[in-house]
Amino acid sequence: MYNFKTIEEKWRKFWEKNNTFYTDVWDFSKPKFYALDMFPYPSGVGLHAGHAEGYTATDIVSRMKRMQGYNVLHPMGYDSFGLPAEQYAVNTGNHPNGFTQKNIETFSKQLKCIGFDYDWSKTLQTSDPKFYKWTQWIFKKLYEDGYAKYIDMPVNWCEELGTVLSNDEVIDGKSERGGFPVVRRNMKQWVIDQAIFAEKLLEGLNEIDWPESTKEMQRNWIGKSTGAQVTFKIKDSDREFTVFTTRPDTLFGATYCVMAPEHELVDIITIDEKKDEVVEYKRKCQSKSDLERTELNKEKTGVFIGAFAINPVNNKEIPIYISDYVLASYGTGAIMAVPAHDERDYEFAKKFDIPITQVLAKNIIGSGESAIRENMPITEREVVIAVIKHPTEDKYLCVNNKKFNWTNFVMGGIEDNETVFDASIREVKEESGYTDITIEKELEFIYFDNFYQAQKEVNRHITCHTVVGKLNSLNQVEVSEEEKSIADIEWIDSCDLINILTNEAHKYDAERVLNKDSAYVLDGVHINSSFLDGLNKDDAIQKMIEWLEENHCGEKKVNYKMREWIFARQRYWGEPMPVVYLEDGNIHILDDEELPLVLPELDDYRGHNGKAPLENAKEWTYYNVNGIKGRRETSTMPGSAGSSWYFLRYIDPENDKEFANQELLKHWLPVDLYIGGPEHAVGHLMYSRIWNRFLYDKGLSPVKEPFKKLVHQGMILGANGIKMGKRYPEYAIDPLDIVRDYGADTLRLYEMFMGPLEASKPWSQQGVEGAQKFLDRIYRLYESGKISNNENSNLEKIYHQTVKKVTDDFESLNFNTAISQMMIFINAVYKEDNFPKDYAEGFVKLLNPVSPHIAEELWEMLGHNDTIAFESWPSYDNSKIIEDEKEIAVQVNGKVRATINVLVNEDEESMKEKALKCDNVIKHIDGKEVVKVIVIKGKIVNIVVK
């Protein structure tokens, strides 16, 4: 076994001593490559296997790029503000920085152990005043441009603890600590208005090479929806309110309105008799956490507040309710409810017995045989479809048309002066002879069916009413001869209905009868809607928006789910906000010269009575500079502030004149490759895009999108497929143990060989040993004396293939297949007595990005006395890879029966000839007729026989 301990230590020291990976950012003579890792939060636990995986991946690419002649920037730093360090401070009374620095030291040592090619002269820490000076500065710019605001926002407020809590600190409406009640309350908060960037952020997604799933998550999070805003007047009041809807076409079906309990008008327009009830309901809602309010399958609740709104399209008075199914935080906090065509409204209307008005009807268009014939008359008809249940069994009455073999429910026209129920009873009697019928109800929604009726040679446009009923007994009278000759009756099991019924309309009825009642949310044609009647959904939306705009009671509107980013925390270990509240009520933002505003040390890091820990810094809090007096903001910025722009700072980390030199930014951005866990898909990756976009708009960042290509590494699971970590520490793999027992090169090689970078993969200790065996096998080969200056044509093709495959696979991050190709190459070399030095050198270069320590050592063994890091990447000769002869398959009826050797560009006729000569092929086509022979040049021959 090669001595990995000595070798790895030797080269680590070499790199450090020679500053091998120092990047001269001002060297613009070479093309640049910026490889970035998501920097870690320096917890006390240290580096884990997942870190090592993602970091190795960028390390491989950056090492290859360096060898390909790029000037590579591959930096590392620490996201060092955060809660654990603060907890430590609270518990020990020590400043959290000491704790943080200790952890950072551990992390740095660990990272160096694994042999990453970071330029440690460019490192940074978000908790370093030299860094957060510029975090504060960017915040200041956001404030000056009106993106950062100080506004009233609803928050989780715990009276007992006297503090604001985040959603995950609230459980079942009570505080996690202490179990005290938590209510929602409006409080003044610092926020960043990110919705302004929504459209730009959506557009930006189209131009970056990111996982589709991550882009989709960001799109969902931005939550763009297009619709209309409609203003409703309130009866007997000069007030009005606005709702947002994506379905303005259904306005004629709006039979009530709902406001969020927190809506500002609620207290004003509630009538006196309802006040108590409303106050009580609001109190109940307030005490619910967000979690509870959104609980699954929750029954709708609400209260009628006694006021009425005027529907602007038909001037109907409709009741106003409050309910917590309407969120204060989305749209306008009020909705128009269309129970016929919205699931939630339907459920609410059913519970509160509010009228349901259908304004959109399914419109079935016949196809094929029953497609509408042009130039034929159209006849209109109202029909009833009777869905009749068997008296004892779970079966439904159907009729089977003998001539056409159609199976359908009983159906027939409704005569004048006849009710829908009467017509259905009559039709069931006529067609089946059953007489003991009870019709229970008519289904909520009518629909239309358009088809050509062949028997009568007319186009039909029918309006369908569906009734549900049952037979009380199987009492039956004789049906007419005519009916008998046309159809048989049949009882169909409920579970077979959908499959057996022939007609689309009847299938729709069956579905509705078998499932629970619900709103009709699909497209169709409008009814009961005055000027929209006959239009489909899209056209009706268009026309309604025009009408609303003409009549000044609404307009087209785009709405976003994305809300303000709450930007203040009542915590200590974060960036202090550079904000002063003046005695006259105005806000003063610190001058540039006053930045950084440095966190003061405290005697007590706890917050008291809902006040941030910084309130304890009495003298710091009081501000008096150049005659400006006031009190400082004592909240700090959230964790994601520093990480929203750190990638800009790496380029120029020591600059104290600006956050980074513009010329350097222009050269180095965007980040070419960014690798990190999928847990940041929306949080960090969204905030970074927002901050960068803000800076771009101000001309301070050269690119619209900061991260050109993004990849998420998968999770590394325990050996049994169980997630490692806090819950199952016994399965946790410590990468440092692997470095100690097998070497860093083995760790890197193994993690890259486990499987695709993005997949979750279980750890295998035997796999680690396999990786180590491979490195040892290489080492022994290079020691063996097989290497010579003689050529070996046996290895020519496979060498060039290997260079190509490894180069391509590293580029596309398919490290597992690249390594497999390297193994194939080494296996081939083992069978030879002579290993040409050119190939031996080329192979070490390919190995270097994955396992750099052993590669440096082998490079030295080959007689070189400088690092391999800047040696040129091996090239391959395509002409040496292309094979002139190839073994291809011969199939008979799609089954491989033989293989033949053909030239790559051999003509079809000759291939066919060869194929037909194979013994086994002859055997399989013997006595059969050859229908045709498919020959694909250089690929396959398939003989089709009968």
Place this chain on the structure above:
RNA sequence: GCUUCCAUGGCGGAAUUGGUAGACGCGGCAGACUCAAAAUCUGCUUCUAGCAAUAGAGUUCCGGUUCAAGUCCGGAUGGAAGCACCA
């Protein structure tokens, strides 16, 4: 409930994008070296039948398109992640 993604030997995983399924590694079996063991080297290893040539089955299941499907289309089942009353 919605969105996105996934399903291949005993295991991790390959498969030129529709053209010989199972590369490479792990594990297993056998042989060589050794007094012996370990290490190493060399074979074999999807399942069933057969000494073998070979035949049959086979990429979660059902169906479709095609000369040809792991790959494309429709449906079902199972799993992962995220969102969740978003009007």
